[in-house]
Amino acid sequence: MTKKAEFVKSIHGMNEQDLRARLAEDKQRLKKLEFAHAISPLENPMTIRGLRRDIARLKTEIKLKQQQA
Numbered sequence: 565m566t567k568k569a570e571f572v573k574s575i576h577g578m579n580e581q582d583l584r585a586r587l588a589e590d591k592q593r594l595k596k597l598e599f600a601h602a603i604s605p606l607e608n609p610m611t612i613r614g615l616r617r618d619i620a621r622l623k624t625e626i627k628l629k630q631q632q633a
Contacts, residue, residue: 575621575625576625578625579629580626587622587623587626594612597612
């Protein structure tokens with residue numbers, strides 16, 4: 565199974581509070597990665613893209629949970 569499929573499967577089982585907590589953590593990680601990349605280039609800058617996409621997936625899942633309630 566791909567990383568994306570595993571991530572999506574794992575967030576489907578979370579409730580809205582857990583999703584919001586995970587979103588806050590990932591946003592903080594993204595800020596740190598972007599800051600580190602600005603100072604000296606990261607070994608793998610694609611991690612920033614992947615993290616941005618994970619944040620978007622989390623936001624989408626939160627929206628879906630809100631519509632269902």
